[in-house]
Amino acid sequence: MSDGKEWYLEYEIHKNRPGLLGEVSSLLGTLGINILTINGVDHERRGLLVVSQDDKQMEQFLIAIKKMETIYLTKVRQPTLGDRLAVRHGRYIERDTGDRKTFRFSRDEIGLLVDFMAEVFKMPNHPLLGIRGLPRVGKSESIIAASVSANKRWQFISSTLLKQTIRTRLSDDERSQEHIFVIDGAVSKRSGSESHWSLIRELMRLPVTKVIEHPDTFVTGTEFSMNDFDYIIELRSHREEEISHGVSPTPYFSWPYFNS
Template sequence: MEKKEWYLEYEIHKNRPGLLGDIASLLGMLGINIITINGVDNQRRGMLLLIDDMEQIERLESILNTMDNITVTKMRQPKLRDRLAVRHGRYIQRDADDKKTFRFVRDELGLLVDFMAELYKKDGHKLIGVRGMPRVGKTESIVASSVCANKRWVFLSSTLLKQTVRQQIADDELNVDNIFLIDGIVSAKRASEKHWQLLRDIMRLPATKVVEHPDIFARETEYSLNDFDYIIELRNDPDEEITYEVIDRDSGFSTFDFN
């Protein structure tokens, strides 16, 4: 029978000595292997498990529910957020109302890069928006994620090194395995019709497109935020407000560095 991965997470009410050892022994008696284990919150621990059949999970859950010191919070086939939580020791913050919006702060760049790299590895069309104030690390994270995913990145518009507004790309760049990067402000404010025709052609490709400043991109173009599959917000600290007031006051770029 094919082995399956499973995710177990439990909250610890009283972290007595030997608690983890007891749970590990229980897993061993049930023939369940531990792939990875880590704390995923102050009082929570997550485990990636390898099982042979569902009966093992049913028996495990039944026994764990009798233990006073812990409460099982998740018992399921692992999602991407579960795998990353165990790998990095923290959960990605997700908007409670908009499930496609994920929030990061600057000291979580490693987690962000890992998350985006996993998204890049999935085949097919994906439109990812990245919000954030200047110099918070948006472009660098997007490029680092491409490297992590072993993907080639292609700038269609950018201000990373100098202002880039592409009107055409080479044949070897027009590959669905590439990551196409768009600065929503540059494309919306400075682009020609040839540039927009290129963007429309790229948008039709079954490939990953990443748009910095998706709100401006959606406001100034034919696309909307509903077209995005994921929205990523990156802040210097959790309370920072992401605002585009400078752009609304000034149609130029002199007072705002968009990297």
């Protein structure tokens, strides 16, 4: 971890010209502010992660940057998870304006989605995530990739990734907080026995990270609600694709082991 205090800076380019980025970088360097990462986060905006040794350095930077007519500083703050990912990937995560815990991705943003979930999986408060999306869009695969990236082990409680999985018990080793527990809400609602739901209720009480596919279907007719979720992820094949909330997905295999 870098010494000093991290900041996220974002500026809008009013008049682009050669050497503009170098001027900003030189100004930061002159003031003793180190640049960790820099990237374009939009067509006319750039984002930077920087480290200052004290607040006075940032105050001096803000005074100086206001004198530059070619750019306009739009954000100065402690970096959020979204800021870090925006600089890393060169784009912001789309967030629902009405429900701030809902984040939207399309298939061409799988890398961004995996990084986002991996960072959430590393959080010490063991969040509950829900992920919406039509069959075969990449939900389970993204969860596995994010678990690997976060150096966590994944454990399917219900799934149809390879064959239908309906777990009714876990060994002591499988109850580790280093596991990511994955539940397919549609499979559990359709095929889960009482012992299966007893296991789910036990996991919901434990301080472990859980990811529930088809969360709207999962909560229907149960004691759980959408308010229990810390994050809701929507994954689409393309931006215009509609996701029906609360409706079990159509089975997409007819074989006995691929029946959901």
